[in-house]
Amino acid sequence: MTSAKVLIVEDEAALASVLKDNLEAEGFEVRHAPDGRAGAATWRDECPDLVVLDVMLPHKDGYTLCRERRKAGDATPVLFLSAKGSPEERVAGLEAGGDDYLAKPFHLPEFLLRVRKLLDRSGALRAVNARLVFGENTVDLLSWTARAADGRELLLGEREVGILRLLASRAGEVVSRDEILDAVWGKGAFPSSRTVDNFVVRLRRHFEPDPAQPIYFHTVWGVGYRFTPLTNHQRRARGR
Numbered sequence: 001m002t003s004a005k006v007l008i009v010e011d012e013a014a015l016a017s018v019l020k021d022n023l024e025a026e027g028f029e030v031r032h033a034p035d036g037r038a039g040a041a042t043w044r045d046e047c048p049d050l051v052v053l054d055v056m057l058p059h060k061d062g063y064t065l066c067r068e069r070r071k072a073g074d075a076t077p078v079l080f081l082s083a084k085g086s087p088e089e090r091v092a093g094l095e096a097g098g099d100d101y102l103a104k105p106f107h108l109p110e111f112l113l114r115v116r117k118l119l120d121r122s123g124a125l126r127a128v129n130a131r132l133v134f135g136e137n138t139v140d141l142l143s144w145t146a147r148a149a150d151g152r153e154l155l156l157g158e159r160e161v162g163i164l165r166l167l168a169s170r171a172g173e174v175v176s177r178d179e180i181l182d183a184v185w186g187k188g189a190f191p192s193s194r195t196v197d198n199f200v201v202r203l204r205r206h207f208e209p210d211p212a213q214p215i216y217f218h219t220v221w222g223v224g225y226r227f228t229p230l231t232n233h234q235r236r237a238r239g240r
C-alpha cells in the first residue's frame with residue numbers, strides 16, 4: 001500500500017521538522033523544501049498529493065508559488081500556513097489558489113485534521129485506501145469488485161464492502177457484531193446479529209482457501225470478528 005505524499009514548503013526549520021515528524025507518524029510520505037525556489041522545483045518534480053505552503057518564504061513567497069502552479073494547470077490541494085491570520089490574508093491565500101488556510105500558531109491536531117480533510121476531498125486518501133490485498137485476494141473498495149485467489153472475478157454487495165472496509169481499517173482487532181451493525185447498517189437499524197454472521201460466511205466463501213478453517217476472517221466467539229490480512233508469504237509460511 002502506498003501512502004499519500006505531502007510536500008512541506010517552510011523556512012522555519014524547527015516547525016518544518018515537527019510537521020514532518022507528525023505527518024510521518026500518521027503514515028504519510030513527506031518532502032520538505034526550505035524556500036520558495038526549492039519548493040517550486042520539488043512540487044513540479046515530485047507530484048505531491050498535498051502541499052503545505054508557508055506564505056513568507058525566501059526567494060519566492062507562497063502566494064506567488066501557488067499562483068504559478070495553478071497557472072500551469074496544477075490542481076494539487078494547498079494548505080497555506082501563515083503568521084498573518086487576518087481575514088484579508090485568508091482571502092489573499094484563497095485567491096492565490098489555496099484550498100485552506102491555517103494561521104500560526106496552530107494546534108497540531110487541527111493541522112493534521114485539515115491535511116486529512118483536504119486529501120480526502122481530493123480523493124488521494126481514497127485512492128490510497130481503495131485497494132485491499134490479503135493473500136492472493138485483491139478487493140477494490142471503490143468499484144466493489146474483487147479478484148479471488150483462484151482467479152474468480154467477483155462483484156460485491158454494499159454490505160460486504162462495508163464489512164470489509166471496517167474490518168480492514170481495524171485489522172488485527174476484535175470488532176464486535178454490534179459495531180459492525182452500527183457501522184454498516186447504521187444506528188437505529190435492527191437486523192439480527194445473525195445477519196452479520198451470514199455476510200461473514202459469504203466473505204469466507206469468496207476469499208478463504210478453506211471457508212471451514214478461516215485464516216483471514218476469524219470468529220471471536222460471543223463477540224464478533226477479527227480480520228487478519230495475511231500476506232502471501234505469511235500464508236505460505238503457515239502451509240495454507
Ligand code: CA
Pocket residue numbers: 010011012054055056057
Ligand atoms: Ca516563513
